[in-house]
Amino acid sequence: xxxSRRTRRVLGALTALVLGFVYLPLMLVVINSFNTSRTFGxxxxxxxxxWWSAAWRSEGARSALLTSVQVALLSTVVALxxxxxxxxxxxxxxxxGRDVVSLLxxxxxxxxxxxxxxxxxxxxxxxxxxxLGLLTVVVAHATFCIVxxxxxxxxxxxRMGGNLEEASMDLGAGAFTTFRLITLPMLRSALLxxxxxxxxxxxxxxxxxxxTAGAGVQTLPIWIFSNLFRPNQAPVVNVVAAALIxxxxxxxxxxxxxxGSDEGVASSR
Amino acid sequence: MTDILHRHPRLRLAxxxxxxxxxxxxxxxxxxxxxxxxxxxxxxTFTGSIQREWNLDNFRDLLTLEVYxxxxxxxxxxxxxVTVIDALLAFPIALFMAKVATRRWQKILVIxxxxxxxxSYLVKAYAWRAMFSGTGPIAWMAEPLGLGTPGYGxxxxxxxxxxxxxxxxxxxxxxxxERLPNxxxxxxxxxxxxxATTLRRVVLPILMPAVxxxxxxxxxxxxxxxxxxxxxxxxxxMLGNAVxxxxxxxxxxxxxxxxSTIPVLIMLVYLSAARRSxxxxxx
Numbered sequence: 001x002x003x004s005r006r007t008r009r010v011l012g013a014l015t016a017l018v019l020g021f022v023y024l025p026l027m028l029v030v031i032n033s034f035n036t037s038r039t040f041g042x043x044x045x046x047x048x049x050x051w052w053s054a055a056w057r058s059e060g061a062r063s064a065l066l067t068s069v070q071v072a073l074l075s076t077v078v079a080l081x082x083x084x085x086x087x088x089x090x091x092x093x094x095x096x097g098r099d100v101v102s103l104l105x106x107x108x109x110x111x112x113x114x115x116x117x118x119x120x121x122x123x124x125x126x127x128x129x130x131x132l133g134l135l136t137v138v139v140a141h142a143t144f145c146i147v148x149x150x151x152x153x154x155x156x157x158x159r160m161g162g163n164l165e166e167a168s169m170d171l172g173a174g175a176f177t178t179f180r181l182i183t184l185p186m187l188r189s190a191l192l193x194x195x196x197x198x199x200x201x202x203x204x205x206x207x208x209x210x211x212t213a214g215a216g217v218q219t220l221p222i223w224i225f226s227n228l229f230r231p232n233q234a235p236v237v238n239v240v241a242a243a244l245i246x247x248x249x250x251x252x253x254x255x256x257x258x259x260g261s262d263e264g265v266a267s268s269r
Numbered sequence: 270m271t272d273i274l275h276r277h278p279r280l281r282l283a284x285x286x287x288x289x290x291x292x293x294x295x296x297x298x299x300x301x302x303x304x305x306x307x308x309x310x311x312x313x314t315f316t317g318s319i320q321r322e323w324n325l326d327n328f329r330d331l332l333t334l335e336v337y338x339x340x341x342x343x344x345x346x347x348x349x350x351v352t353v354i355d356a357l358l359a360f361p362i363a364l365f366m367a368k369v370a371t372r373r374w375q376k377i378l379v380i381x382x383x384x385x386x387x388x389s390y391l392v393k394a395y396a397w398r399a400m401f402s403g404t405g406p407i408a409w410m411a412e413p414l415g416l417g418t419p420g421y422g423x424x425x426x427x428x429x430x431x432x433x434x435x436x437x438x439x440x441x442x443x444x445x446x447e448r449l450p451n452x453x454x455x456x457x458x459x460x461x462x463x464x465a466t467t468l469r470r471v472v473l474p475i476l477m478p479a480v481x482x483x484x485x486x487x488x489x490x491x492x493x494x495x496x497x498x499x500x501x502x503x504x505x506x507m508l509g510n511a512v513x514x515x516x517x518x519x520x521x522x523x524x525x526x527x528x529s530t531i532p533v534l535i536m537l538v539y540l541s542a543a544r545r546s547x548x549x550x551x552x
Contacts, residue, residue: 007464008369014361015378021358022385022435025396028406032399042406082289089285093278101286103544104293110485110540112493112532114509115304118516118525122307123300126319126522143297146289175281204389206496207509211516221391225496228395241392248388253380 026245033242038234055239064223071134071219072202075141079198080191082142083149088183091157108144116144117211124212132214140212141205145198152194153187160186193254200251220244301533308526319522327527337511341531344508347427348491352438352484354431359438359483366439367446379443386436394497397429401501421503429501430491437486445479446472481543488539492532508532 003011028042036046055061086105090098108116120140124130164186168178206221213222224240227233308327311320331337366378385393399405401418408418419425449472457467495509508531515525 003369004464011361011365011369015365018358018362018435019381021432022382024406025393025400025432026385026388028399029392029396039402039404042404042409082292085285086289089282089289092285093282095282101290103540104298105289107293108297110489111536112489112509114493114495114512115301115529115533115536116493118512118529119297119300119304121516122522122526123296123303126307127300127303139296143292146293200387204387204391206391207493210496210513221389224389224391224395228398228500237395241389241395244389244392249384251387 029238030242030245033235033239035238038231051235051239055236055243058236060218060223060227061220061236061240064218064220067134067218068203068220071137071141072199074138075145075202076195076198078138078142079145079149080195083146083194083198084153084187084191086146087150087153087157091154092162105147105150109147113207114211116140117208120208121211132212132217134217136212136214137209137217137219140208141202144205144208145201148197148201149191149194152190152197156187156190196251196254200248304526305530307523308530310523312521312523327524330524331527331531337528340506340508340511343506344492344532345535347423347430347507348488350427351430351434351491352487354427355435355438355487356442356480356483358431358435359442363439363442363446366443367449368451382436382439382443390433391496393433394429394500397425397432398500401425421501423502423505425501425503426498426505426507429497430494433497434487434490437490438480438483441479441483442476445476445482449475485539485543489532489536492535 031044033051034047034049035044036048037044086101090101117140120136120143121132124132124136130136164182165178168182169175173181204221206219206225209219209222210225213219218226220240224237227237307319309323309325311322311324311326312318313320362378362382366375366382370378398421400407401421402408403418403420405418411417453471453475454467457471458464462470493509495507495513498505498507498510508528512525512528515521515528
């Protein structure tokens with residue numbers, strides 16, 4: 001684009017400014033986790049790693065982490081199966097109501113979190129009479145994770161077209177054999193990326209979780225939230241927060257390597 | 270079995286579409302319908318149990334009680350403010366990424382924008398609690414100027430929410446600008462339009478669906494949020510808080526259900542308008 005030099009410079013400066021706005025608060029949390037002061041004191045009083053070892057020993061944080069991983073793994077598996085099926089159906093077939101189906105898939109994330117949360121909580125408790133627990137959280141999370149898998153899978157399906165599958169069918173392979181030997185291998189990296197995003201989405205979710213978890217289940221976000229307003233827990237919460245920031249580099253790095261860059265962008269929730 | 274599947278594509282379609290539709294179409298939509306039905310019931314004030322008698326009392330209360338009107342208006346205003354701030358912040362960075370940066374930098378910037386998206390939502394809200402705290406960096410920077418931190422309240426809520434949803438606006442804008450052919454911009458300038466005119470009459474109209482797509486996220490996420498407000502909002506109440514508090518502390522599921530139809534209604538109007546503008550293709 002033929003932008004003038006000055007415009008380019010201004011845009012560059014604004015970009016740097018916005019990125020600064022994005023990263024400054026995150027850096028603050030990481031720095032604060034090494035701060036000797038118990039509060040958010042700025043500038044920091046001194047350097048200590050004692051909060052990190054205190055957090056490592058924190059029983060509550062550990063078991064919450066385990067719960068979160070369990071929930072995220074289970075809902076990712078469900079989302080992978082359902083998302084792939086929906087993508088295959090929408091890509092291969094042209095049928096009445098196709099638009100409605102694709103709208104239905106984004107609906108759980110397009111609708112405000114409190115709505116999905118209260119709708120599912122109401123269905124579980126008032127309508128079906130199920131006790132809220134780990135499984136209800138998994139059902140809720142899987143519902144809004146389907147879309148990330150679906151987006152990745154359908155982008156890949158569109159790109160690869162149907163020629164190889166047709167060839168496989170022509171050579172006598174049945175629908176299942178073709179899926180196992182042709183479609184699945186071609187989809188693999190897209191599914192890995194979608195599954196990774198689903199995992200991260202579930203791992204981080206708190207709003208729908210607070211509605212569907214009941215009293216017994218504590219995921220990591222719920223643990224952080226319930227300890228946020230307790231001053232004596234502040235340093236440990238800070239460390240957990242800092243650790244999560246540092247860890248968030250991991251899924252994005254992996255997703256970027258697994259899928260083509262276009263899909264990586266398109267699938268970001 | 271394979272043979273039957275091969276000869277009956279309809280059967281294949283049903284097999285593929287069945288399970289996801291059972292989950293989303295029957296279970297999820299069913300839950301939404303059940304939510305609406307529940308909103309037409311009442312709670313017995315003495316026993317606290319739900320009475321399955323049909324009435325419109327909840328909706329009458331919603332319309333007549335001043336509190337809920339105020340909360341709805343406040344939430345909408347916050348959503349609009351957040352969306353506008355995000356669009357303004359996202360546009361220059363998206364333009365830089367799509368049209369100025371080299372291939373290499375493009376990749377780096379996309380990752381730089383995506384990474385905080387996967388940093389925990391809660392941690393980001395928490396980070397702003399630290400920023401706005403009385404002993405935090407904002408207070409420290411404002412002190413020499415004789416000012417203080419605005420503290421936890423409406424302003425902190427808007428800033429925090431705008432911060433949280435910014436990547437959701439940058440990415441669709443970037444994708445939209447990326448698709449915009451350079452030849453179009455060259456044609457515009459060949460025909461004598463300056464930068465500003467090209468921006469106003471070529472770039473913005475084409476970019477509109479992308480802005481709408483981004484705003485679906487910023488709007489919906491703001492309408493459905495109650496955690497960030499609790500962390501940085503002081504006592505500020507939004508629709509999400511009203512729903513959650515009625516659900517949990519008020520133990521009044523029917524009224525909470527009625528309350529939650531407000532954001533659904535707003536989003537349905539918004540989504541149907543967005544669908545008409547073709548923005549859903551950009552998600």
